[in-house]
Amino acid sequence: MNADNSYLLLVEDEPIVQANNMKILQRHGYNIKQAYTLKEAREIIEANPPKGIILDVRLPDGSGLDFLKELRENSDIPVLILSANSATEDIISGFDFGVDDYLTKPYDLSIFLKRVETLLRRASAIPDTLEFGSIKLFTAAAMATLDGEDMLLSQKEYSLLQIFVQNPDKILSAQYLYEKIWGQELLDNDNSLKVAVAKLRKKLTGSLYTITSSRGEGYYLEHE
Numbered sequence: 001m002n003a004d005n006s007y008l009l010l011v012e013d014e015p016i017v018q019a020n021n022m023k024i025l026q027r028h029g030y031n032i033k034q035a036y037t038l039k040e041a042r043e044i045i046e047a048n049p050p051k052g053i054i055l056d057v058r059l060p061d062g063s064g065l066d067f068l069k070e071l072r073e074n075s076d077i078p079v080l081i082l083s084a085n086s087a088t089e090d091i092i093s094g095f096d097f098g099v100d101d102y103l104t105k106p107y108d109l110s111i112f113l114k115r116v117e118t119l120l121r122r123a124s125a126i127p128d129t130l131e132f133g134s135i136k137l138f139t140a141a142a143m144a145t146l147d148g149e150d151m152l153l154s155q156k157e158y159s160l161l162q163i164f165v166q167n168p169d170k171i172l173s174a175q176y177l178y179e180k181i182w183g184q185e186l187l188d189n190d191n192s193l194k195v196a197v198a199k200l201r202k203k204l205t206g207s208l209y210t211i212t213s214s215r216g217e218g219y220y221l222e223h224e
Contacts, residue, residue, distance in 0.1 A: 007031040008116070009050040011041045011067075012082065013059050017105075021054060024109045025116065037061045049077060049141070052120055057083040057094075065097055072098035072155045076142040078119045082107075095183045098155070132165045133223055135209065146207055156181060156192075157200045164211070164221035173218040 008025060012018040013036045022032050033050065035041040038061050044050070053071075057064040068079055081094050084105040094102050101119050103112060130137040134147045142158045144151045153161065159181045163172065178186035178193050186193065197219060201211045212222045 007033050007050050009033050009035060009041065009044055009053045011035045011038070011053060011059065011064065012056045013037065014056070017056075017082075020109060021112065024113055028113060030116075038064075038067050041067070045071075045075075045077075049075065051077070052116070053077055053079045054116065055079055055081055057081060057085065065093060068094070068099055069097045074142055074155065076139060076155075076159075078122070080115055080119050092184075130162065130165050132168060132221070133208070135161070135165060137162055137165055146204070146209075151203050153200070153203065154196075156196045157203070160196050160200055161221075164219075167220075169220065171214050171218045171220045177219065 008030050010018060010021055010025075010032060012021065012034075018034060018036070022034065025032055033044055035044055036059075038059050041053075041055075045053075055064045055068065059067075064081060064083075068081070071077065071079070078100045079098070080101045080103060081099045082103055082105060083094075091102050091104075100122070101115055103115055128139060130139065135144060137144045137158075139162070142153075142155060144153055144158055144161055151157075151161075160177065163177060163180055174193055175186050178184075178190075181196075182192065197211055197213075204210055208224045210222050210224065211219055213219055
C-alpha cells in the first residue's frame with residue numbers, strides 16, 4: 001500500500017466541474033485523485049485515505065451526505081461539500097452529518113481554492129497523534145487505543161474523547177461538548193451527549209481513567 005496520503009480526493013460526476021476543480025488545485029501544487037462515483041471513492045479511500053475530500057452531494061450511485069455520514073463512523077478526514085442546493089435545511093444537514101465546510105454551486109474558483117486551503121489548514125492544526133498517559137489517539141483514522149488495544153469507538157465517542165484529551169484537567173460544559181460534536185445548541189430534551197458519555201465511560205471501565213461529572217458544571221476526564 002502506498003503510505004503517502006498527501007492527496008486530495010475529488011468526488012464529482014460532472015466532468016467540467018471536476019476538470020476545473022482539478023486544474024486550479026493542481027496549479028497550486030495539490031496532488032489530486034478523482035472519483036466519479038461513491039463506489040470509486042470508497043475504493044480509493046480504503047486503499048489509501050486522503051488528507052481531504054471535496055464531495056459533491058448528488059452522485060450517480062447515491063447521496064454525498066449519506067456517504068459523509070458513513071465516513072464519519074470511523075474517520076475525521078476533512079470534507080468540503082459541493083452542492084447546487086442552497087436550501088438552509090440541506091446545509092444544516094451537512095453540518096449535522098459532520099461536514100467541515102459547505103460551498104454552493106455555482107462558485108468562483110478563487111473562492112473554492114481558499115475554502116480548500118482553509119479546510120486543510122484547520123485540519124493540519126491537529127497533530128497526527130494525541131496522547132494522555134496510556135490513551136493514544138490517531139487523528140487521521142479517528143481511532144483510539146488504551147494500553148495499546150483498540151477502544152472500538154464510534155465517531156461521536158471518539159470526538160468526545162479527543163476533546164477531553166485536548167483539554168486535560170478541564171471541566172467542559174455539556175453545552176460546549178454538544179456544540180463541538182453535534183454542531184448545534186443542546187436542547188433540554190436531548191440525551192445524545194449523556195448516552196455518548198455513558199458509552200465512553202463504559203469503555204474506560206477497568207482502566208485508570210474515568211469521565212467524571214461535576215454537578216452543574218460539566219464533565220472532565222480523570223486519571224486515577
